[in-house]
Amino acid sequence: MTTPKKPLVDEAEWQAQERxxxxxxxxxxxxxxxxxxxxxxxxxxxxxxxxxxxxxxFAASVAAHVAKREPVVERVMSRMLAAAFVVAATATVIIYGxxxxxxxxxxxxxxxxxxxxxxxxxxxxxxxxxQILDLLGEESSTxxxxx
Amino acid sequence: xxxxPPPFHGPIExxxxxxxxxxxxxxxxxxxxxxxxxxxxxxxxDRMVRHPDDTRELCQEAFLRIHQTLHQYRGExxxxxWIGQVAYSVARRYLERKRxxxxxxxxxxxxxxxxxxxxxxxxxxASVADEEIGAHLHASIEALPPLQRTLLTLYHLEEMPIVxxxxxxxLAEGTIKSHLFRSRKLLRDILESRIGVRA
Numbered sequence: 001m002t003t004p005k006k007p008l009v010d011e012a013e014w015q016a017q018e019r020x021x022x023x024x025x026x027x028x029x030x031x032x033x034x035x036x037x038x039x040x041x042x043x044x045x046x047x048x049x050x051x052x053x054x055x056x057x058f059a060a061s062v063a064a065h066v067a068k069r070e071p072v073v074e075r076v077m078s079r080m081l082a083a084a085f086v087v088a089a090t091a092t093v094i095i096y097g098x099x100x101x102x103x104x105x106x107x108x109x110x111x112x113x114x115x116x117x118x119x120x121x122x123x124x125x126x127x128x129x130x131q132i133l134d135l136l137g138e139e140s141s142t143x144x145x146x147x
Numbered sequence: 148x149x150x151x152p153p154p155f156h157g158p159i160e161x162x163x164x165x166x167x168x169x170x171x172x173x174x175x176x177x178x179x180x181x182x183x184x185x186x187x188x189x190x191x192x193d194r195m196v197r198h199p200d201d202t203r204e205l206c207q208e209a210f211l212r213i214h215q216t217l218h219q220y221r222g223e224x225x226x227x228x229w230i231g232q233v234a235y236s237v238a239r240r241y242l243e244r245k246r247x248x249x250x251x252x253x254x255x256x257x258x259x260x261x262x263x264x265x266x267x268x269x270x271x272x273a274s275v276a277d278e279e280i281g282a283h284l285h286a287s288i289e290a291l292p293p294l295q296r297t298l299l300t301l302y303h304l305e306e307m308p309i310v311x312x313x314x315x316x317x318l319a320e321g322t323i324k325s326h327l328f329r330s331r332k333l334l335r336d337i338l339e340s341r342i343g344v345r346a
Contacts, residue, residue: 008325017331021303042334045284046303052199054189054206062210063178 017043082132162226169217180226181210187227187305188234191315194297195238195249197289209237224314231307231315235297242293250294250326280341287337295330302327 013035020039023032024047032040104117165183168176188209193202213233220229242249288296294316301307301315309327313320 008321009328013332014324014328017328024303025306038335038338039331041280041338042284042331043303045281045334046288046299048281049285049288051190051300051304052193052202054185055203058185058189058203058206059178059181062181062207063175065207066177066211066214 086132158225158227159222163222166217166220166222166226169214177214180213184227184230185210187231190300190304191231191234191297192238194300195235195293196241197293201241205237205241206234209234212237225311227307228311228314231301231305231311232317235315238293238297248292250292280338283341284334284338287334291330291333295326298323298326299330 016033016035017039019032019036020041021043022028023036023040024043165176165180169180185206188206189202192205192209193199196202196205209230213230216233220226239249288299291299298312298316301312302309307315309320309323312318312323316323318326
């Protein structure tokens with residue numbers, strides 16, 4: 001036969017702890033029984049235990065740290081993304097370039113297609129570097145060139 | 148002519164407004180957020196790690212993480228709980244790295260060992276009665292394991308309800324209540340053993 005398990009928290013004693021805590025927090029402390037009174041002493045000790053406080057300049061120094069750090073993180077991430085894009089684009093052209101060129105073989109003699117390909121090439125050649133420069137944080141130089 | 152009263156902002160609305168200001172990059176908003184919650188963060192980390200230099204560094208780390216992940220705050224619970232949760236997790240990871248046990252020893256061992264630890268080197272002659280009891284209890288609180296010390300601080304000092312402490316620590320409410328009950332009972336036993344010694 002198993003004996004009933006003792007509950008982890010004795011509810012009557014828990015209530016005494018709570019009365020002691022409320023009294024220590026400034027609520028009515030009159031009429032505390034001896035158990036609650038000893039918990040009042042315990043709760044008062046918890047409240048009066050030495051606690052260190054943050055230095056007065058803490059908030060300002062954390063905010064300054066964040067302000068200083070944020071653009072650096074963004075810049076590094078952007079550069080990593082730009083580098084990854086360039087590597088991926090180059091690898092794609094190296095791997096599939098021949099196949100693309102071969103696929104265009106039947107139309108390569110046509111004048112219209114030649115002009116379309118040349119036009120698309122010009123657009124890409126002006127658009128891609130601008131995107132890369134933007135990503136690298138060189139917005140000012142591209143703005144100047146647009147103006 | 149009287150000015151109309153300002154619109155009422157409850158704590159959650161105020162939190163959401165502050166978070167929106169930080170996310171919009173409003174000058175000084177993040178510093179205000181840190182100033183509002185640095186006490187809570189400091190108390191949690193300090194109670195867990197008990198090392199002043201590391202406390203500053205860990206609190207800074209907690210606020211940097213808060214800044215990076217603030218867009219994830221959905222305003223479903225008070226910002227206080229969310230910040231407390233980050234502070235607690237930063238401090239807990241520090242203790243784990245240092246291989247410092249966070250929670251208590253088994254109940255039977257704990258009472259004896261804590262009383263013995265606190266009793267060692269305590270100068271009874273040097274203290275007057277109440278101060279002696281207070282100092283002894285303070286030493287006993289210091290000697291509690293980090294988790295119990297932090298739960299007492301959140302419940303008594305920060306006056307956080309158990310449900311909110313559960314959000315901060317990720318522990319079940321029953322577990323928190325059990326820890327609080329046993330810690331306070333242990334401190335009472337120590338108090339009564341002290342009174343017994345004096346009598």
